[in-house]
Every structure is written in structure tokens, then in C-alpha cells.
Amino acid sequence: MTDPGFLKFDTLSLHAGQQPDPTTGARAVPIYQTTSYCFDDTDHAAGLFNLEVPGHLYSRLSNPTVAVLEERLAALEGGVAAICTASGTAALHLAMVTLMSAGDHVVASRNLYGGSYNMLNLTMPRFGITTSFVDPRDPAQFAAAVQPNTKLFFAETLGNPGIEVLDIEAVANEAHSAGVPLMVDSTFSTPYLIRPIEHGADIVMHSVTKFLGGHGIALGGAIIDGGTFDWEESNKFPTLTEPYEGYHGIVFTEEYGPAALGQRARAEGLRDFGAAMSPANAFHLLQGVETLPLRMARHVSNTIAVVEALASNDAVTWIKHPHSPTHQDHELAKRLYPKGTGAILSFGIKGGRPAGRRFIESVQLASHLANVGDAKTLVLHPASTTHQQMSDADLELAGVGQDLIRLSVGLEDASDIIADLERAIHKSQKPIA
Amino acid sequence: MKTSIGGRNVRFANSAMDIDRDAPGLVFLHGAGMDHSMWQLQSRYFAHHGFRSIAVDLPGHGKSEGPPLESVEALADWTAEIIDKLEVGPAHVVGHSLGSLIALELAGSRPELVRSLVLLGTAAELPVNDSLLKIAATDQHRAGQLMTSWSHDPKTHRGGHDVPGYWQLGSSIHLIDRCPEDVLSTDLHACNNYEGGLSAAERISARTTIIVGLGDRMSRPGQIEPLLTNIADVEVVEIAGAGHMAMIEASAAVRTALANAFAHGAG
Numbered sequence: 001m002t003d004p005g006f007l008k009f010d011t012l013s014l015h016a017g018q019q020p021d022p023t024t025g026a027r028a029v030p031i032y033q034t035t036s037y038c039f040d041d042t043d044h045a046a047g048l049f050n051l052e053v054p055g056h057l058y059s060r061l062s063n064p065t066v067a068v069l070e071e072r073l074a075a076l077e078g079g080v081a082a083i084c085t086a087s088g089t090a091a092l093h094l095a096m097v098t099l100m101s102a103g104d105h106v107v108a109s110r111n112l113y114g115g116s117y118n119m120l121n122l123t124m125p126r127f128g129i130t131t132s133f134v135d136p137r138d139p140a141q142f143a144a145a146v147q148p149n150t151k152l153f154f155a156e157t158l159g160n161p162g163i164e165v166l167d168i169e170a171v172a173n174e175a176h177s178a179g180v181p182l183m184v185d186s187t188f189s190t191p192y193l194i195r196p197i198e199h200g201a202d203i204v205m206h207s208v209t210k211f212l213g214g215h216g217i218a219l220g221g222a223i224i225d226g227g228t229f230d231w232e233e234s235n236k237f238p239t240l241t242e243p244y245e246g247y248h249g250i251v252f253t254e255e256y257g258p259a260a261l262g263q264r265a266r267a268e269g270l271r272d273f274g275a276a277m278s279p280a281n282a283f284h285l286l287q288g289v290e291t292l293p294l295r296m297a298r299h300v301s302n303t304i305a306v307v308e309a310l311a312s313n314d315a316v317t318w319i320k321h322p323h324s325p326t327h328q329d330h331e332l333a334k335r336l337y338p339k340g341t342g343a344i345l346s347f348g349i350k351g352g353r354p355a356g357r358r359f360i361e362s363v364q365l366a367s368h369l370a371n372v373g374d375a376k377t378l379v380l381h382p383a384s385t386t387h388q389q390m391s392d393a394d395l396e397l398a399g400v401g402q403d404l405i406r407l408s409v410g411l412e413d414a415s416d417i418i419a420d421l422e423r424a425i426h427k428s429q430k431p432i433a
Numbered sequence: 434m435k436t437s438i439g440g441r442n443v444r445f446a447n448s449a450m451d452i453d454r455d456a457p458g459l460v461f462l463h464g465a466g467m468d469h470s471m472w473q474l475q476s477r478y479f480a481h482h483g484f485r486s487i488a489v490d491l492p493g494h495g496k497s498e499g500p501p502l503e504s505v506e507a508l509a510d511w512t513a514e515i516i517d518k519l520e521v522g523p524a525h526v527v528g529h530s531l532g533s534l535i536a537l538e539l540a541g542s543r544p545e546l547v548r549s550l551v552l553l554g555t556a557a558e559l560p561v562n563d564s565l566l567k568i569a570a571t572d573q574h575r576a577g578q579l580m581t582s583w584s585h586d587p588k589t590h591r592g593g594h595d596v597p598g599y600w601q602l603g604s605s606i607h608l609i610d611r612c613p614e615d616v617l618s619t620d621l622h623a624c625n626n627y628e629g630g631l632s633a634a635e636r637i638s639a640r641t642t643i644i645v646g647l648g649d650r651m652s653r654p655g656q657i658e659p660l661l662t663n664i665a666d667v668e669v670v671e672i673a674g675a676g677h678m679a680m681i682e683a684s685a686a687v688r689t690a691l692a693n694a695f696a697h698g699a700g
Contacts, residue, residue: 002575004578005582006580006582006602015592016591017591017593018591018592019588019592019593021504033505047478047481051477052481052482053474053685053688054474054594054597054599054684055595062597063597067597067598070597071593071599071600072592074599074600074601075600078603079600079603080599080603080604081596081598081603081604082598084598089499102550106616135622200693227604228607230611232496243449248449250448250449251449254434254444254446254449255473257469257470257471257495257608258607259599262599266598404690
């Protein structure tokens, strides 16, 4: 009687959101490569357009292949609904424009992916939405930055690239005290390592491009509506609690209850901003999600081996990964992440920026590119790529030193990854001829 | 939308439709630990198809002020007051699980308010497992998980919902989690203690439709037999691939069944 008997995580990774195709019997998720869908009659068409009946009418709003991925991600995160987008950046934008309007304000971690930081710091202010950046390790700073117009707290579960571990519950408590939701970017952790909604987050976003897809062949993003935040009680979100003329005066909270955010994000956000995921990409990303538990376990074990090898290398001056006992969040990570803290780490080597450059140019197995979460090991020098728009001062605040090398540990044999890194480190320490 | 009964606020959803006084009334009653939003895939449709559609939050649920009422009889009296207050009677009354017992009792005690009756996840009595009653009294979240698991067909546990991106099991759990701590326990005791189903059934004059999810493990399909024997004018609609939550698991089939029930019950 005490076990609810829900399907377990590994099973949901393979099955959630899909029934075998009723027409053909296809076991795999078909790619519904179509822009539009035939209506049964005019009443059916009118019902779809007015949200009276569920279904697909145009693939900018929804698509059967994309819907399988959406439902699967919602299941894996333990939310009520998910909306997939063209990229992770589009997911962040969709969440913001669904919840906020000109004049509103965000309190965000200062340790964000450079693209997210740029959107919040440079782009959204042009549309009247401003952000205060705070130290993600200090929940009190989130509270102190709250303004009367604050509508959202935003942080990464594992910061980029310093892997700062967010105390989700502590920051969520501050958000809820301020009457606003906490949204977390859980791209680095995936639901395999942590399910942020269970820790108090209200909205989860992903760049599905990364570990969820795992293969580096398709872009995609997602927001998962936790269904936990009481928009009506907060009374700060008119897009959800007041009549919307776009659908004959609909009030999304009144109509959909816990699923209000997801419904508005799709019915307005995808309709009007149009950053929809393609069905082909959804298919590719689903192939990755099917093996997420197996891959993440291997990513983590390889990362632990790499961290321990780097720690014993005399040329490595520092390592940032929560598995390392020297990491500031080591104890918090052990509590929140019993399965490990992912496969992204950063480190510095003796010789500063020139040695870092030589290291990057000396790796042979690892690929030098601007991505993470691939099955293959990737390396990057953020100061010259993803974070290049940031000033030196902002780089320091974001924990991105000039010598920082970011490593995304792949699924190769760990000994081959370590051998490649050690060979490149050795070369980086040789005097320039 | 809001109104009040007995000085306490009541929330109901009418899909933002101006009420046409000539249109037939339609009242949706939700089950234990739920709120009006469980009818979202039917209530909005009928609000835009010629009905004065009212999906209520029972006292203490959703945004209706508490406390929750402790008996099916009290809830039926409360529903009668709502129908009178909103002037939607005689109404088509649709109830699910606890809501079906309320509808049953209402149709027996106040037949003049009921134009037709539709019952989902129902039986003349809905006894609740002792273990579930105990868990609900101390750990509502756990009880909500157990109910969510049992109230959905195994097919639904894998998903593939009509609403793109919607994860029904998560929605059910979070909906129950939103209830104040004593609500689910109070609801389950109200179900467990109700013994007036057969008596009410004998007094029902309205055309009645019972919608059965063939995978229902909360109120098993065979349990409706006493109702079939005692209700004068009754029809059964069976839906495969749905459990106790047929209105969400098989939303189109339930919409069709409701439309047929309202058409037959119009006279």
C-alpha cells in the first residue's frame, strides 16, 4: 500500500509520452514531418483555435513528435507539463515573456551561461525587463535584491563554468517569501542527477541540446512547469490571472489550474514568438533521452576519474568540480547530488593564459568547440569564446578566470580521456621554441 | 469567477462566458482532493456550445473558502445552494467520484434542480481502504501519490496525452498537494461514510448516464450494478483505456458521452 507503483525513471526515459502509433503500430516515435493537421469539421477547427478541445492544429504551436518529448521531459522532472523550443535560449526567453512585461524585474545568479547572461543583462532591458545579478551561493542576496516589480528568481542548478551548486531549497524559500517563482536552468544536471521541482523550484528549463540529447546533432530547449506555484495567491502575474482577449477573455489560472503557465506559454508564447522545435530535432533528441540514465552514470564515473587524475597532476593549479574536496560546495553537492554532480568541470594550469592556449591546441581526442554535454569530450577556453562579451571585472565576478579551461567529459574510455589531457598538459608546460 | 454561499467565498469557472439565461445550466462536481480544473477538457467546450457551464471548487478546495464539508449530504445541500444562487437550475449535473455521490444525493433529494445526471467513477457506495484513510490523515502527499497511481489506467502511466506536453500523473499529484492538509482526509471520510446511494437512486427521476472507465481500480466497473437496478432511466457508457480519471484520460470520449447525455436529458 505504501509504494505508489509509478514507473521508474529509467522506464519513463524510454516510454513516457508515447503510445505505439495506433495506425501503423510503429514502436519508435514517428517523425510527424508536417506543418498542419486536417480538421474533422468547422466545429473541430473552431474548438482547437479556441482551446476548447486538445489537439494539434499547426506545428508552431504543437506537433505529435515534439509532444512526446515534451511529455517525457515533464514526466522525468515531475512537473505538470513541458513546452519544447527551438533552443535553450528560446526556452529562457519563452518563460520570461510568458511571465513578465515591460517594467518587470528578475533576480538572477551572476554565474550563468554567457548567452543567458547576455539576454538578461543586455537584451531584455531593451524591452523593459531588467535583472539584478547576485551570488548564487548566498540566498540572502536574492532576497536583498528584490524590488516591488520583481517577478522571477533565476539560477543554474550547477553554474557555468564554475559548477557552483545551487541550494535550490534555500533560494526557493527566498523566492516564495517574495511571492515569486524560482526558475532553474538544469541543463548541466539533467533530471537524472536532480529533480529541482522536488527541492522547491517552480519552473525548470533545459538546453535539451546538451546531456538530454547527448549527441550534439540537434538544437532544442524546454521549460517544465512544476505546477507548484500559486499564481493567484501571489497576484503578481496578470498574464496568468487576468482575462486575455487572445482567447475570448480566458483566465489561464481559472481554466487550467496548476497547468496555467504551460498553457499560456504555448497558446501565446509559441503562437506569437514562434521559437518552436522541429519534429526532426525532437526525434533526434528523443533518441538521446532514451539512454539518459545509462549515459549520465558513465559521464559521472568518467568525470570522477578525470578529476582525480587532474588533482594528482603537478601542472594543474586548481580544479573546480564538486567531487573535489577542495570545491566550495563539496558538502552541499554530496547532500543534493547522491548520483554525482555532472560532467562539466573547469581547471587552470601553470603558465596562465599562454599555457591554457597551448593546452587547448594540443588536445587530440577532446574537441575544441563551444558546446557541452556531448557524448564526446569537449574543451573550451570561455574567456575567448562563450564569455567573450563580458568585461574582465564581470568575468571575475562570474568566476571565469583568464586561465580557465572548461571540460565536458564524454563517454570515451576514461583512460583515453586522461591520457589525452595529460599529454596536452605536458605540452603546455614546455617552453615555446 | 466568484460568488458566496453562507458567507464563504466560492470559486467557479465558467470559461469567461457571459451567462445566457435561456441556455441550459450545467454543473461539474469534482472528486476528492481535486478542484474544478479537472473538468478543463469538458467545461470549456460546453461553455462555448450553448450551456451555462459551471465548474465549481467544493468548499476548502481550489480557491473556495473552507472548511471542507464532512458529509455527502452537506455537500449536496451546498450544491443546491450554488444552483439556486447562480440560477442555473434545473441543470445537467456531472459528478466524478466524491462528486458523483454528491450528484446522486442531490438528484435524489432535490430532483427539481437536476435536468439530467451523469456519474463518472461511481457506485452507490464508495468505501475507502482503511490504510488509505490512515495515510491521508497524516501524510496527504503520500496519499495523493497512491490515489494518483491507482486512479489511472496503466496506459496513462506511460502517457501520450491529448493535450500536447501534458503529464497527467504529475498534474494529479500537484493538484492534491495544493489542498490544505485536512481536505483529502475529510473528502475520503465523506466518501467512506456515505450510505444513502441506493435510497437516492430509487428517488431519481432524471435521465442518468454512468460513464465507466474499464480500467478503473478505484471504483471497479462491476460496482455500478446496484445503481443500474435502482435508477429508473439509466444508460451506461464504457470507455476502454481509461481508469478512474476518464474525463482526463479519455477526454474526447467523455465529451461525446456528455453531449449525448445532455441531448437525451434535454426533455
